[in-house]
Amino acid sequence: MKKRAVMAAVLFSVLFIGLGCHKETEQDKVKKVITDCQKAVEGKDVKRIITSLSKTYRDPQGFDYDSIKGLLLGYFFRHQKISVYISGFEVTVEDTAAKAVFQAVLTGGNTAGSASDLLPEALGIYAFEVSLRKESGDWMISSAKWEREGEVKGN
Secondary structure, eight states: OHHHHHHHHHHHHHHHHHHHTOOOOHHHHHHHHHHHHHHHHHTTOHHHHHTTBOTTOBOTTSOBTTHHHHHHHHHHHHOSEEEEEEEEEEEEEETTEEEEEEEEEEEEEOOSOSGGGGSOSEEEEEEEEEEEEEETTEEEEEEEEEEETTOOOOO
């Protein structure tokens, strides 16, 4: 019985050590950049988000590296508490370019502590397409396109 328990412990140890030695793929690294930004948004940490952006950042909405800060600060100012939920994550990597496509549910609310504060003041589901480029060995966000889902575009 004791011998069996020792063998089981050894087997589990080898299994966990083997899983712990998983080499991080480029897709994993790209996903980590996005999830780090997710956490930074929830923490309202503009500086942490900006460090993930390429200095040459430019997006289809007309924002560049400097002006994206204003967008973030405005959103952070409007909402005391922000939560971000990401789903449908797809990452493609080709040499030094990558693309992350996902949905993000953004909620903004109050933190006053009443029961009504459990419901978000703002709720939006956005489709994101984020382009990244490898710069000095790190994945940096070079552009992002987002669109609120369910909105009807004008003619």
